[in-house]
Amino acid sequence: MAGTPPPFNPYPEAPAAKKGISPWVWITGLVLLLCILFGVGCTLMMRNVGSQVSQTAKCAITFEFVSKSILAYAAENDNTFPPAENWQQTIAPYYDRLYNKAFSDEEMKDAPGFMKGFISGFMPPKSTEPMQCVTGSTITVVTYNADIAGKKFNDIPDRSSTVLLFEQKGSGLSTTAPYQKQSDTDAPKIMNEKRDWFIIYADGDGNASGSSSEMDFKVTIDDAKGAPEEPASNAQSNSP
Numbered sequence: 001m002a003g004t005p006p007p008f009n010p011y012p013e014a015p016a017a018k019k020g021i022s023p024w025v026w027i028t029g030l031v032l033l034l035c036i037l038f039g040v041g042c043t044l045m046m047r048n049v050g051s052q053v054s055q056t057a058k059c060a061i062t063f064e065f066v067s068k069s070i071l072a073y074a075a076e077n078d079n080t081f082p083p084a085e086n087w088q089q090t091i092a093p094y095y096d097r098l099y100n101k102a103f104s105d106e107e108m109k110d111a112p113g114f115m116k117g118f119i120s121g122f123m124p125p126k127s128t129e130p131m132q133c134v135t136g137s138t139i140t141v142v143t144y145n146a147d148i149a150g151k152k153f154n155d156i157p158d159r160s161s162t163v164l165l166f167e168q169k170g171s172g173l174s175t176t177a178p179y180q181k182q183s184d185t186d187a188p189k190i191m192n193e194k195r196d197w198f199i200i201y202a203d204g205d206g207n208a209s210g211s212s213s214e215m216d217f218k219v220t221i222d223d224a225k226g227a228p229e230e231p232a233s234n235a236q237s238n239s240p
Contacts, residue, residue, distance in 0.1 A: 054121040056190060059133035059140070059167070059198060062124035066131055066142050067165055067200040069094035072224035074153070081164075081202075084149035088174040092127040094224035099126065101223055132171045135188035135195070140167045144176040148202060159202035167198040 069091040074081050082090040103123055125131055131142035145163050148156065156162050163179040169186060187194040204221070 053190065055133065055135050056188075056195065058122050058124060059135065061122060062131055062133060062142060063165055063167075063198050063200050065095055065098045065124050066091070067204050068098060068221050069224050070144075070164065071204055072221045075221060076225060079153040081148055081151055084144065084146050084174075084176040086174050087144050087149065087176060088127065088131065095127045098224050099124070130171045130173055131175070133167065133188075133198075135190065138188040139169065139171055140188060141170045141172060141175045142198075143168050143170075144174070145179045146176045147178050149176065156202055160205065162202040163199055164202040164204075165198075165200040 070082060070087075072094040073091050133140045133142070143166050145166065148162060148164060153159065166179055166182070168177070168180075168182055182197045184194060187197055189195065
């Protein structure tokens with residue numbers, strides 16, 4: 001048996017190499033991820049831009065309502081601007097008439113639901129609230145020029161160049177101060193670009209970018225003057 005060769009033992013088979021994930025799978029996944037991130041990013045960006053635009057429009061409308069209310073008050077008070085103290089409460093009846101005219105249930109009744117939600121983003125503060133603007137993270141306030149308060153029209157040589165209302169950082173009711181040109185460095189930003197500060201002159205005109213004179217929510221001094229019309233139903237019920 002010494003001449004019998006040892007049994008043949010073949011080498012064990014090497015384990016099969018693990019197949020890696022195809023590069024195309026990684027590429028496809030990356031593309032999908034980028035698409036998702038891009039879509040989310042675009043949505044957030046557009047929402048942010050839309051919010052800043054509506055905030056600026058709301059600020060312009062607020063300046064429009066306040067200026068027309070002050071001028072309506074003056075027209076019914078011997079062409080005299082309201083006193084500085086508690087000026088917001090003084091013009092409240094005029095401001096409320098404008099507010100109710102523009103945003104009353106009657107005006108909004110035929111608007112679609114989504115449109116009502118859209119318009120609500122442009123609604124200015126109520127007369128009992130601070131006349132403030134919010135642009136991004138910046139809070140500013142409508143400020144009544146103390147140098148013009150209580151004066152008659154005839155006391156102002158050129159109302160078209162005399163500031164009635166101006167925007168400055170801050171908040172509060174009946175904010176008043178002598179007019180000072182605001183620093184461009186501190187100006188509110190839209191899409192990371194500084195916008196102009198809002199200014200309204202004593203003749204009711206404005207010079208800020210996107211100023212109230214260019215808004216669609218147009219109101220007039222006459223809209224703020226006088227007592228609001230009594231509904232027909234009430235008039236009939238009160239008649240003898």
